[in-house]
Amino acid sequence: MNHAKGKREAAAAAGIVCLLLLSACNTNAGQEERIVIEKPEKTITVVEKKPPAVSTTIEVEKIDTYEGVRGMDWLSEDxxxxxxxxxxxxxxxxxxxxRQPNNLYIRDLTTGADEILSEKQMDQSSAVLSPDKKHLFYKQHVEETATGYIMNLATRETVQTGKQFIGMYESEWADNERVVFITESADIARSDIDGNTEILVTTQDFSTFNAKQRDGMLYYISEQNVLFQYDLKTKERTALDKQVIWFAPSNDGKQFALVKHLNKLEVEEMQMELTIVDQAMQPKGRIAGGNQVFGTSWSPDGTKLAYTIVSGGNVQGVYVADVVSGKATQLSVDMELASDPLRWSPSGDKLLMSTSVFRGNKPLFITYVITLKS
Incomplete structure (x- = not known):
């Protein structure tokens, strides 16, 4: 938005209010507004202090690097x-x-100590915490298949999320009690913390991914990158948009981050665009563009958006954009590949990201914790 124009419009609106109140207005250094109301018996002066302007500057305080571990989610700030x-x-x-199996641990960032969560002779992955941080959903692998589990972190008791094999895509909690995931047979399922599992949608499309629930609405991408909205009460399905690569609702579900293809892949180099849209899918602003845009993640308060851009086959950088102003800041992270979604700490002051590199012809995970200046 043009700031000068915005100020002119705000001033005009203020003038209209003054006329309607038969009053005179005076703004003092942008910090307070005086409204003088004339009445026959007396004059009343009301002084309203304006809140200071909020800085949208995003700066990096430090970046901590951890080799040989794959960071997945925040249990707390540390x-x-x-x-x-x-x-x-x-x-x-x-x-x-x-090789040794990859198991899940709690890493204490202040001491560097690791506490194992469940020791198994099989790989564990795709861990994501419930919003209240009391339960952990993860996958356990046997050769090429994976099964879902939910762990109560207070007791370490674990339940299996049904008998279905889990697909390769990320899962997401609908609330503190239920997690949504996609099965290997392309059904969208939901399990509660006791392991009770139900099929929400049978898509019959093995390209289905990006399933997310906000209140009574389920969103997912399927059928040649069409974004669908499924009403869990009425069972009605609506196509919202096409050429959609990724869809990320804010935590309150009132605005969405949308990554879309801009061209025909068979004739041109891939181009994507990240925009913000409202609940009616109307655009609110363009955030970024590139050959690929991924890892999109909202800050807890919904004011910032983190994402990764790839151009020319290389990672161009990790960015954080102020959603209101659209101003984006590139974070200095030297990496070859970005493998996982970006994740914000509970305070919104830190970002977690994982990448993978090849060392001695073997993959090595590297985790970065990016602390932003508050």
């Missing part, structure tokens, strides 16, 4: 859920080679 090789477990045999 604790992460991570996956790393469990050196105490019996090794796995994978394609004729032995």
């Amino acid at each position: 604790q992460l859920i991570i996956a790393k090789p469990n050196e105490q477990a019996q090794p796995l045999s994978v394609e004729g080679e032995e």
Whole structure:
């Protein structure tokens, strides 16, 4: 938005209010507004202090790097859920080679200590915490298949989320009690913290991904990148948009981040665009563009949006944009690949991201914790 124009419009609106009140207005250094109301018996002066302008400057305070671990989610401001090789477990045999299984741990960032959550002779991945941080959903792998589990972090008791195998895509909590995921057979399922699982939608489309629930609405992408809205009460399905690569509702569900294809892939190099839209899918502003835009994540208060841009086959950078102004800041992170969604800490002052590199012909995960200046 043009700031000069915005100020002129605000001033004009203020003038109209003054005329309607038969009053005179005076603004003092942008900090207070005087409204003088003339009455036959007396004069009343009301002074309203304006809140100071909020800075939209985003700056990096520090970046901490952790090699050999894959950061997945925030348990608190100083604790992460991570996956790393469990050196105490019996090794796995994978394609004729032995390696340690990747198990889930709690990493204390202040001490560097790791506490194992569940020791298994199988890989664990895709861990995501409930909003209240009391339950953890994760996948456990046996060769090429995966099964879902929910762990009560207070008791470490674990329940299986139905008998269905879980697909490869990320899962997301609908609320503190239920998690939404996509099965290997492309159904969208939901499980509660006791393991009771129901099928919400049978899509019959193995390209289905990005399933998210906000209140009574389920959103997902399917059928040649069409974004659908499914009313869980009426069972009505509505196509909202096409050429959609990623869809990220804000925490309150009142605005959406939308990543779309802009061109025909068979004739041109891939181009994507990240925009903000309202609940009616009307555009509110363009945030970014590039060959690929991914990892999109809202800050807890919904004022900032983090994302990654790839151009020319290389990661161009991790960015944080102020949603109101649209101003974006590039964060200085030296990386080759970005593998996982970006995740905000509970305060919104830190970002978690994981990347992978090849060292000695073997993949190595690297986790970054980016602390922003408050």
